[in-house]
Amino acid sequence: MKVFRWLWVIATLAVLANGYRVAMYVVPADADQGNLSRILYYHVPTWCGMAIFFTVNLICSLVYLAIRNRNPERAMKTDALALASAEMGVVYCLIGMATGSIWGKAAWGIWWTWDARLTTTLVLWLIYVAYLLVRRFITGPEMRVMAAVIAIFGFADIPIVYMSTRWWRTQHPAPVFFGGPNTGLAPSMMPALWWNLAGWVAWGVFVVALRYAAERRQQIADQQAAAVALEAA
Amino acid sequence: MNPMFHRHLVAAYAVTWIVQLSYLAYAARKWVAARKAQREIQKNRPSS
Numbered sequence: 199m200k201v202f203r204w205l206w207v208i209a210t211l212a213v214l215a216n217g218y219r220v221a222m223y224v225v226p227a228d229a230d231q232g233n234l235s236r237i238l239y240y241h242v243p244t245w246c247g248m249a250i251f252f253t254v255n256l257i258c259s260l261v262y263l264a265i266r267n268r269n270p271e272r273a274m275k276t277d278a279l280a281l282a283s284a285e286m287g288v289v290y291c292l293i294g295m296a297t298g299s300i301w302g303k304a305a306w307g308i309w310w311t312w313d314a315r316l317t318t319t320l321v322l323w324l325i326y327v328a329y330l331l332v333r334r335f336i337t338g339p340e341m342r343v344m345a346a347v348i349a350i351f352g353f354a355d356i357p358i359v360y361m362s363t364r365w366w367r368t369q370h371p372a373p374v375f376f377g378g379p380n381t382g383l384a385p386s387m388m389p390a391l392w393w394n395l396a397g398w399v400a401w402g403v404f405v406v407a408l409r410y411a412a413e414r415r416q417q418i419a420d421q422q423a424a425a426v427a428l429e430a431a
Numbered sequence: 432m433n434p435m436f437h438r439h440l441v442a443a444y445a446v447t448w449i450v451q452l453s454y455l456a457y458a459a460r461k462w463v464a465a466r467k468a469q470r471e472i473q474k475n476r477p478s479s
Contacts, residue, residue: 237444293446
């Protein structure tokens with residue numbers, strides 16, 4: 199298992215290094231934006247990572263609510279994975295907003311605008327930050343149930359974020375994937391996107407696995423501490 | 432192209448790596464702390 203973990207890390211770093219090489223030196227610069235368009239090769243994979251890990255969080259939250267009474271041990275595992283994936287999703291969302299803001303400053307001349315895409319994304323980030331704050335500051339057995347319910351409601355914002363560029367007139371362009379006619383990337387730019395997408399998703403999987411392991415250890419340590427206290431009493 | 436735009440490209444890539452590595456460090460610290468807590472409890476457990 200340890201060997202597999204190290205192989206995963208090495209493969210991830212190799213894919214990210216190659217992704218950087220392809221993004222910087224292989225694919226051509228955009229005709230309009232020049233080298234600035236290369237931000238896309240980190241910006242888009244970040245959003246894909248966010249969507250993946252918030253979806254994992256949603257699934258784990260639903261499973262937790264479904265099995266928490268029937269199978270508490272497995273429910274605790276899914277809860278640990280829900281926490282790890284939510285944190286990773288928040289990190290990806292933050293990076294997506296930061297890289298988008300830097301790109302927007304150069305392309306549009308502004309750091310931020312309150313258009314539908316950016317505003318719904320900020321709301322999404324705040325919902326998941328609230329989810330993490332609930333987990334951090336609320337104690338007691340109902341904390342996990344409350345967090346799972348917030349996660350389910352929070353996820354409802356993701357389709358709104360995705361569809362915002364279709365439903366409303368926005369400063370932000372249409373999505374790269376499934377964005378409709380006259381959207382998407384030139385085939386010559388796709389290799390950089392795929393390499394970086396694979397690299398950042400693999401990175402996310404590694405970090406979530408590490409965070410999950412830490413949370414599981416903490417849960418077990420808390421259970422052991424409770425057992426020791428009972429024995430002492 | 433405006434040479435200032437290169438700064439934006441570098442900034443976007445740097446921000447990505449800084450935030451990702453910071454979170455990795457946070458996750459690793461949590462992992463080490465949890466392992467230490469688990470060991471402490473096992474060490475202090477009264478033998479029956």
